Amino acid sequence: MSLHPVILAGGSGTRFWPLSRRSRPKQFLPLASDRPLLVDTFARLPPLARAQDSYVVCGESHAPEVRRLVPSLPLAHLLIEPAARNTAPAIGLAAVHVAHDDPQGVLVVLPSDHHIGDAAGFRAALETAASLAQDGLVVTLGVRPTRPDTGYGYIHLGERIDPGGPVAHHVRRFVEKPDSERAKAYLASGEYLWNAGIFVMRADVILREIARHLPGLDAALTRIARALATPEYVATLATEYPGAEAISIDFGVMEKAGGIACVPGDFGWSDVGSFAALPEVRPADAQGNVVQGEAVLVDCGGCVVLSSGRTVAAVGLRDLVIVDAGDALLVVPKDRAQDVRAAVDALGRRGATKVL
């Protein structure tokens, strides 16, 4: 079985500003270890899969950094989106490339900016998923929820596919981010898993599903596929891709398709959604503080303090995020960490683009 990791690296959020910048989004930041999340993502693949067999989908401005960080990625496997069009076109483009060499090759679609605490458990789940995918199923990994989080989509599990085989379920349905009450009910039921955006399926299978549910994207991908390995490829991609519907694979395909399988897992997954999530993925001191760089904390608890070069002194703080990025500094309570965007927007309105 040949596995082709497809690493989606097109993200460009603001929730890790001031560490993240337009030119250096979250996947390039060493948030969970001393290596960028993208590098961690590749590092946990072997022995299940190899960087040489992988694809990365990203924007043109981020391609040089991907090449620098993942030198073993073949240049032809660095798929540059002429415009960001969400995950369905990105995965479709990768499927076209895989299918060109190996129509039944199995794609392992992975976000480039998540954290996995238990890499071996993760690979075991992927292996189960891949064997189901080889049989023609679209498979997703589901993460057992640990709290009634309203920030994730959920997967409603159905029956076991093979009660005697490895643990995998039919998917009853994908559900969007729930409200708080619903999230509590999902957690209590034990029938719902977090949708981590990790999908495993054969190239021909996902292209068939795209053809069924997203005919516009299918038409564009068909023209791109025809141009593959010809001198017309780049021009065709530039013409076709930006016109594809910008839609997520979840919404565009998964929520509509039938016959999807889910492999549940407990492998210490975190989407590292904001600075407030760092205590999930990094060691904390006895008071629950995550500290990086030269910092002295006196009577502080639950804080995230990231310094770069400068001495940070914090006294008497609870659940506060302090991020010093050299030319810019952020201070925000953990429970407002999602609102960093408001500061970034305000800086943009002021024209402070050099720190954005």
Add this chain to the structure above:
Amino acid sequence: MSLHPVILAGGSGTRFWPLSRRSRPKQFLPLASDRPLLVDTFARLPPLARAQDSYVVCGESHAPEVRRLVPSLPLAHLLIEPAARNTAPAIGLAAVHVAHDDPQGVLVVLPSDHHIGDAAGFRAALETAASLAQDGLVVTLGVRPTRPDTGYGYIHLGERIDPGGPVAHHVRRFVEKPDSERAKAYLASGEYLWNAGIFVMRADVILREIARHLPGLDAALTRIARALATPEYVATLATEYPGAEAISIDFGVMEKAGGIACVPGDFGWSDVGSFAALPEVRPADAQGNVVQGEAVLVDCGGCVVLSSGRTVAAVGLRDLVIVDAGDALLVVPKDRAQDVRAAVDALGRRGATKVL
């Protein structure tokens, strides 16, 4: 009447770290305006008194900065303490110098690191004090309290000295920093004023009081006085001064002496005791934030944000102090601003002396 301001600039606190450093204590910082507090202190003297007639008492390491900031101060009026010995020896030393030229010259003893909002009202109070001092009284300025502060000493007022003349009272007694209950009673009584450490008296009078209450200091000052204007001065000062009892003028003289007068005043005094006091002395925005430098505050109130060069973004903060001094950053709640010392001590233990 010749008035001799005596500016006490020997302070070396840590409550304004990281703006203040060992080499740059509070009096050299532009905390209340765009000029250092020491410069503000001189600027509010004219036309009542002149820098040329003033004296500054400070440590050797700070003398060059005083000369730079107050170029009109005569070099012979820059009195360098061989060792810091608190205010009684410092004022005694200044009195010896004033008395050498003008035994009945009037000293106006002023801290170098306080803020006065109403300079004209302040000078009017000093003028009243100076006229009483000329008659041989030791006079202190008292500040009408606006809150039951437990961080200041208080002056218990007695009878009016001259019900027909300018407002001035006999002092019943000086009282040390009270507990909270006592401070509330003081405020309610209307009979207690804050002791701002501002004293006005003739040189011969304060030297006589020192002789009465601090005989050891008197003996040292007598030997220093004899050496004045001789080649032995520096050596004598170096021998005598460090041995003098390190005691405040309040505790060493004022609390023991009789016949002290107090001129009450409302002249916008603040001792600028910590970063939390900056909203008293600097303009704030509509949400009560004091902001300096490039900073964007989103949904913040009551904060003090001082930046230097770096962009600071703050989101969702209440009553927090953020001070970025280039090589060091402090974050502390306003109500813990007095505890900056704890961070400075911790940095000292770590050997981070380059930022201290």
